[in-house]
Amino acid sequence: MPWKETCAMDQRVQFIGAWLSGRYSKSALCRHFGISRPTGDKWIRRHALVGVDGLKESSRAPHNQPNRISEALCERIVQAKLAHQDWGPKKVLDWLRAREPEVVWPADSTGGEILRRAGLVKPRRRRRVVPPHEAPFADCEQSNAVWAVDFKGDYRLGEGRRCYPLTLSDSFSRYLLLCRGLARPSGAAVHPWFEWAFREYGLPQAIRSDNGAPFASRAVGGLSALSKWWIDLGIHPERIRPGRPDQNGRHERMHRSLKGWLGTPAQGLEAEQRRLEAFRAEYNWERSHEALSRRTPGSLYAASPRPYPPCIEPPDYDQGVEVRRVRNNGEIKWRGRLIYLSEVLIGEPVALEPAGDGLWELRYRFHPLGLLNEQNDRITPARGWHGDPKV
Structure with missing residues (x-):
């Protein structure tokens, strides 16, 4: 025969039934059911007071919870x-x-x-932990040491036009300096908003971007018209390696928050800009950041002491360097030969310093352009802006 399953409630009913029959002593019943005398007394007392319902388990919750949240x-x-x-x-x-x-x-x-x-927390999918790569750039130890810039992925507005949000942030405080929806991602569209940011917050030491236009180009030194302007203002352009958005990870993390916040786009660009400004205000002054010890970016950021200059001073190179002015076709004349540099530098003087073995280091102001080999007139691109040693 199969074993019969019993539960604690059934055994308590059997215990009380046997006790009420009067044929067994309390000690014998307790030994038979494997319980102590005090436990047997408890169930007899409960049955006498409440009846069969007294044999059910009572709640163990405290009667009074002084720390309970209202x-x-x-x-x-x-x-x-x-x-x-x-x-x-x-x-x-x-x-x-x-x-x-x-x-x-x-x-x-x-x-x-x-x-x-309340059903308002989604379970988080655990990600595999990947050992971090060593950062190629110096740590940001104060506001305005490094600004990060990028375009968040473009998207279509309700009216059919596309919106290209230009974002600019301070890498130390995470303060979102600019969040501007543009109709096109061109240098002409970006320039006035960088000028606004420089006038509003001063100049940073460096600006970190990817390798795409309008922040960089495939020209010598990776210069674009925009990054040349930064150099003229004394700002060092830093560019992450291709395919390595993690090198600008703080800015990319902000983009993830922006994407989740925006949801359905507005009908037109003007209405969408109001939504972008609302996100910027919330991100800077309301949303705490664990990386900032639970503070907001606005409570940590301070404007740069370097003001936007009224005019740009011409380059001034040290004594002992060769200086050549870039011609209207983007070339310089060197040792009687014409060598193409970049049309971005038309009219500007560039410096050449001897680097040994027929090599010359090309610079525009402080920015390395590459190494010129005077034997074959080839320029090896510089790599200093990726955090690598200069070639």
């Missing part, structure tokens, strides 16, 4: 999350604490549990 406070946390649906529990609670510091808000873990019960 329903009103839970509702405010839920409403804050609904207003910022792309934020996690930590950012939601940081936002609430900043606005109402007199309120005793729950711990981050408790806030996460409140949002989970």
Whole structure:
């Protein structure tokens, strides 16, 4: 015969039934059911007071919970999350604490549990941990040491035109300096907004970008009209390696937040710009960052002490270097021969310094252009802007 399954409730009913029959002593029943005398007394007492329902397990929850979060406070946390649906529990609670510091808000873990019960937390997919590569650029130790620039992926507006959001951020504080929707990603469209940023925030030490237009080109030194202007202002252009967006990872992470925040595009570019400005205000002043010790970028950023100059000074090279002026066709004359450099540098003086064995280092101001081999008139491109040693 198969074994009969029993549960604790069935055994308690059997125990009480045997006790009420009067044929067994309490000690014998407790030995038979494998329980102690105090446990047997408890179930006899409960049955006498309540009946069969007294044999059910009682709740072990405390009768009084002085630290329990009120329903009103839970509702405010839920409403804050609904207003910022792309934020996690930590950012939601940081936002609430900043606005109402007199309120005793729950711990981050408790806030996460409140949002989970409300169905507002999506389970995060765990990613495989990859050992990080050594960064090719120096760390950003203060505001305006390095600015990062890029175009977020373009998208179609409701009216059919495309929007190209130009984003510019301070790599130290994560402060989003500029978030501007443009009709085309050209140098002419970008230039006035960089000028606005320089007048508003001053000049950075360096600007980091990818290798695409209008920030760079395939010309000697990787110069574009835009990056040449940066060099004229004393700003060092830094360019990440092709296919390595992780070298500008802080800026790319901001793009991920922007993409999640935007959702459905607006009808036209003007309306879309209002949405981009709303994101910029929230990102800078409301959204806390764990990398900034739970502070906002706006609380950490300070404008640059280097003002935007009223005019650009001409290049001034040291004594002992050869200087050649770039002709109207982008060439220089060297040792009686014409060598093509770039039309971006037309009318500008470039410096040549001996590097040994018939090699000459080409520079425009402080920016390396490459090594000129006077035996074959070939220019080997410089690599210094990728964080590598100069060729």
